[in-house]
Amino acid sequence: MTEGASPTESSSANPGGLSSAVDSVEAVPPRPPLEIDVLTLFPNMLAGPLAESIPGRAQTRGLATIRVHDLRQWGLGRHKTVDDYTYGGGAGMVLRPEVVAAALAVLRRPDSTVILPDPGGDVFGQARAHDLAERRHLIILCPRYEGVDERIRSMIDLELSIGDYVLSGGEIPALVFIDTILRLLPGAIDSESIAEESFTAGLLEYPQYTRPAEFEGVTVPAILTSGHHEAVRKWRLKEALRRTVARRPELLQGRVLTKEESKLMAELRAEAPAANRAVEGPVPSDS
Numbered sequence: 001m002t003e004g005a006s007p008t009e010s011s012s013a014n015p016g017g018l019s020s021a022v023d024s025v026e027a028v029p030p031r032p033p034l035e036i037d038v039l040t041l042f043p044n045m046l047a048g049p050l051a052e053s054i055p056g057r058a059q060t061r062g063l064a065t066i067r068v069h070d071l072r073q074w075g076l077g078r079h080k081t082v083d084d085y086t087y088g089g090g091a092g093m094v095l096r097p098e099v100v101a102a103a104l105a106v107l108r109r110p111d112s113t114v115i116l117p118d119p120g121g122d123v124f125g126q127a128r129a130h131d132l133a134e135r136r137h138l139i140i141l142c143p144r145y146e147g148v149d150e151r152i153r154s155m156i157d158l159e160l161s162i163g164d165y166v167l168s169g170g171e172i173p174a175l176v177f178i179d180t181i182l183r184l185l186p187g188a189i190d191s192e193s194i195a196e197e198s199f200t201a202g203l204l205e206y207p208q209y210t211r212p213a214e215f216e217g218v219t220v221p222a223i224l225t226s227g228h229h230e231a232v233r234k235w236r237l238k239e240a241l242r243r244t245v246a247r248r249p250e251l252l253q254g255r256v257l258t259k260e261e262s263k264l265m266a267e268l269r270a271e272a273p274a275a276n277r278a279v280e281g282p283v284p285s286d287s
Contacts, residue, residue, distance in 0.1 A: 032136065034064045034185060037107050038174055039100075040142040041082065043068045045171040050178065054189060058182040066178065071142075074102040083145060092146030100141060100152050111136040114157045117143065117173035119166070121159030124177065128160070132177070133184040140177060142170030202251060204243045206236040238264040 038046060046068050049055065058064045072080040076098065083093040104114065113135050122128070132138060141148075141156070153159070162173045183189055209220040223235045241264055244251050257265060 031186065033062055034133065034135070034181070035137045036064060036066045036178060037137075037139045038066070038068045038142065038178075039071045039103050039107075039139065040068065040169075040171055040174070041071050041144050042142075042169070042171055043070050046175060049175050054183045055179055058185055058188045061187055063185045063187055064182055069103070069107070071099060071103060074099050074106075086146065090146075093144075094146050095143055095148040095152065097149045097151045097155075100148070100155060103141075104139070104155055107139055109137055112139055112157075113137065114139045114141065114155065115177065116141050116148070116153070116156045116159045117162070117170035117177075118147070118159040119161050119164065121161045124160045124162050124173075124180075126180075129177075129180040130184060133181045138177075138181075140170070140174045142174050144169040201240075202255060203240040204248055204251070206239040206243065234260075234264075237261070238267065241265060242268055 040046065050059075050066055050068070055064075055066070059066060071082055075082045076096070081096070082099045083095050086092070086094050108114065113132070115132075115138060117140070141152075160173070160177065162176050167173065209224060213220050213225070221235070223231055226232070237260070241252075241261060245265075245268065
């Protein structure tokens, strides 16, 4: 997936003398910026990535406001303690519930959604990203070490996982959540980039090419330079299906294909029946 092109800035001029029609329509109030508060023991891990590229652009354009808080400001005692040893013994430290409760007492609002990155949570995907992009206020609690006291989970609205592996803390998942969500905000990137990228239609994205037209003996498919927009569209759909079959066939299991997709799948099976034999689930729709 790519970042997507920056939206073209509209001209301040009024072409074609159409001001009367435009001015007669009442302006739609802009959407309030999405607010995100991140609780972490390592604020510097987030500062750089959030200031660059699409996250930085979204903030500069007023589409989102991101605040990173050092959890130790709610720490206990002179040493600002935030964690302790586990009852029952064992290695590692666990985040204390009083610290998190104190932080949420300050940050949480009626419209807040509190998120805990956790390997036991729901797997984070594009549908969830779209859902969170519609929220007003997100709070992401980044755990560390051996995780959190179990009583903290009662303070959480949503537990999310980015995969079946172990990280040192929740900062990297938090960045994954934020980057995925911010690029969906209207005005963050060109809307066409979002519409055609991977997972938007439940498929992997089709292959992309740029200049030169030939590189080390490999040429750009001729159809992409033909100027035939409908042929290009069909080629892209077919290649998206081909790539999904080859790399992520589980995405097609249970998917109801359109008549066009079913026809293209039949072509793919005819071209390479052995390679595509695994995909038997999708059936054509009546539409």
